[in-house]
Amino acid sequence: MVLNVTGSFQLMKSLNRSLVLNIIRTETQISRTEIAKRAKLTPPTVSSIVSELLEEGLIREGEAGASKGGRKPILLSINVNNHYIIGIDVGTEEVRAGLTNLNADVMALHRKKLVPGLKAHEFMEIIEELIETILHEETDFSKIIGIGIGMHGIVDPERGVSVYAPHFGFEEMQMREQLEARFHLPVKVENDARAMALAELWFGEGTDASDIVVINVGDGIGAGFIVKGRLYHGRDQIAGEIGHMIVDLNGRQCTCGSYGCLHTVASGIRIRERVLQELTLGRKTAILDLVQGDKHAITGETVHQAALQGDAYAIEVLEEAGRFLGVGITNLIHMVNPDKIIIGGGVSKAGDFIFTPLRELVEKRVMTKSAKRTEIIPSKLENKGTMIGAVTLVLAELYDYSS
Structure with missing residues (x-):
C-alpha cells in the first residue's frame, strides 16, 4: 500500500x-x-x-x-527516492517550488515572479499553479507525502496561517486549510527563516550542534533559533524577528514603524537604497558602470561585483552592513549564547566583505573569551535553504521528530 x-x-x-x-x-x-x-x-x-x-x-x-x-x-x-515532498519558498519577489526526495535533494524546480500589489487570492493562485505544475510532472501522485512552505513574515505553524506578511500586506491567510482542501495532502507552513534553520539542523552546517541561530539576510532580515535541537517560536510566534532589533536609536524609520531597526542598515534593500542615494548626490563609483548607467538595475549582487573589482564605495557599503550585522549578532550572543551562528541569504554572498567586519566587531564587543570565539559561518545551502527547510517540515512529521 x-x-x-x-x-x-x-x-x-x-x-x-x-x-x-x-x-x-x-x-x-x-x-x-x-x-x-x-x-x-x-x-x-x-x-x-x-x-x-x-x-x-x-x-x-x-x-x-x-x-x-x-x-x-x-x-x-x-529508500530516499521512492517518495517525494513539495517544498515552497516564498520570497518577497518570487515564489520557488521544488520537488525533493526524502533526502531533500531537489529533483525539479519551478519559480514565479511576484508583481507588486498582488491580492491574497492572486498570491494563493500562484502557489496552487506551481503545485499543479509539479503534480502534473510527477506521474505517480501517490508517492508525494506532503507539502512544506517557508513563508515570508509572521506565521502560526500550529494553525498553518500566515498571520502577517508585511511585504505584501496579507493578514490571517489560511494557507494550510486552503491547500489541503485543494490537494488532499498534508501541508506544513512555517516562517522562512525558521524553515532555513531547520534545514541547517538536518542537512547543513548545524548537524553537529543542538543550539544554533540561523540568520537569513536578504531583502529583509530574520532568524531561526534552534534550542536543544528544536525550533523556538516564542509565545506570539515572533521569535527570530531580529530585523526589527533596534541598533541605531537615531536611525531611519523601518517598515514596522519603529526607528533604527537592523533591517534599515544591513538588509539587501537598504544596501541598494544607500547606493541610489549616493549616486543621486554625485558619488563616483564603478557600480553604475556595471549596469550601463541604469540605476534601476542595481542589485546587491551589483554592489558585490563592484567590490570584487576594488571599488572603494562598494566595499564601504558592504563593510558597514557587516558591522551593523555584527552589532545585532553581538546582542544575540549575549542573549542566547548559541553553539554556532549560520548566515544565509543574498547579502551573505558578499563573503569576506560582510563577514570580516562582522567578526571583528563581535570579537571586540562580546563579553567573554569563550563567547568571542562563537563560530559564525556562511550557509552552504546557498539559495535552497528555505526550500529545503520547507521540505524538512514534512520530514520532521514523517519521523515524528517533535516527539
Missing part, C-alpha cells in the same frame, strides 16, 4: 514506526537487531514494523553487515 493522504500520513506517524524510521535515518544503515536494541523494542515488533516499511517502499534492504557469529545481518536504509 502506498501512502498519500492525510489519514495515511497520520498512520505513518505511529510512535513505534516513527521511532524505527528515525533510527534508520540517523544511522544510515542498520540491522534489525541493532534497531531493536536502540529502540528498546522486541525483535518481533521490529520485524513487523520493518516488513510494513519495506512493503510501503519507505526503507530498503541493502548489503550484509559484519557478522558477530552466525549469519550476516541485512542492513536497512531509507
Whole structure:
C-alpha cells in the first residue's frame, strides 16, 4: 500500500514506526537487531514494523553487515527516492517550488515572479499553479507525502496561517486549510527563516550542534533559533524577528514603524537604497558602470561585483552592513549564547566583505573569551535553504521528530 493522504500520513506517524524510521535515518544503515536494541523494542515488533516499511517502499534492504557469529545481518536504509515532498519558498519577489526526495535533494524546480500589489487570492493562485505544475510532472501522485512552505513574515505553524506578511500586506491567510482542501495532502507552513534553520539542523552546517541561530539576510532580515535541537517560536510566534532589533536609536524609520531597526542598515534593500542615494548626490563609483548607467538595475549582487573589482564605495557599503550585522549578532550572543551562528541569504554572498567586519566587531564587543570565539559561518545551502527547510517540515512529521 502506498501512502498519500492525510489519514495515511497520520498512520505513518505511529510512535513505534516513527521511532524505527528515525533510527534508520540517523544511522544510515542498520540491522534489525541493532534497531531493536536502540529502540528498546522486541525483535518481533521490529520485524513487523520493518516488513510494513519495506512493503510501503519507505526503507530498503541493502548489503550484509559484519557478522558477530552466525549469519550476516541485512542492513536497512531509507529508500530516499521512492517518495517525494513539495517544498515552497516564498520570497518577497518570487515564489520557488521544488520537488525533493526524502533526502531533500531537489529533483525539479519551478519559480514565479511576484508583481507588486498582488491580492491574497492572486498570491494563493500562484502557489496552487506551481503545485499543479509539479503534480502534473510527477506521474505517480501517490508517492508525494506532503507539502512544506517557508513563508515570508509572521506565521502560526500550529494553525498553518500566515498571520502577517508585511511585504505584501496579507493578514490571517489560511494557507494550510486552503491547500489541503485543494490537494488532499498534508501541508506544513512555517516562517522562512525558521524553515532555513531547520534545514541547517538536518542537512547543513548545524548537524553537529543542538543550539544554533540561523540568520537569513536578504531583502529583509530574520532568524531561526534552534534550542536543544528544536525550533523556538516564542509565545506570539515572533521569535527570530531580529530585523526589527533596534541598533541605531537615531536611525531611519523601518517598515514596522519603529526607528533604527537592523533591517534599515544591513538588509539587501537598504544596501541598494544607500547606493541610489549616493549616486543621486554625485558619488563616483564603478557600480553604475556595471549596469550601463541604469540605476534601476542595481542589485546587491551589483554592489558585490563592484567590490570584487576594488571599488572603494562598494566595499564601504558592504563593510558597514557587516558591522551593523555584527552589532545585532553581538546582542544575540549575549542573549542566547548559541553553539554556532549560520548566515544565509543574498547579502551573505558578499563573503569576506560582510563577514570580516562582522567578526571583528563581535570579537571586540562580546563579553567573554569563550563567547568571542562563537563560530559564525556562511550557509552552504546557498539559495535552497528555505526550500529545503520547507521540505524538512514534512520530514520532521514523517519521523515524528517533535516527539
